[in-house]
Amino acid sequence: MIAENIYTIAIYLPEKELEKLYLMLGKKVNQTQKKKKVKQSPLTREEAIQYLLKNVFSKK
DSSP states (O other): OOHHHHHHHHTTSOHHHHHHHHHHHHHHHHHSOOOOOOOOOOOOHHHHHHHIIIIISOOO
16 A cells, blocks of 8 residues: 555545544654664774784785
C-alpha cells in the first residue's frame, strides 16, 4: 500500500476522524526515532602505523 492510496481514502473521512488519524500518525512517527550513530574516535599515530604494517606492508 502506498501513501497516495491512503491519502485518497483519508480525504473522505469526517473531520473528527481525520484529526484522530493525524494524532495517531503523529504518535507513531515520534516513536520511530532514528538511532544516532556513534562516532569513532580518530586513530592515533601508533594505531595507524600498526594498521599499515599489518595490512599494507605484510608479506603474503
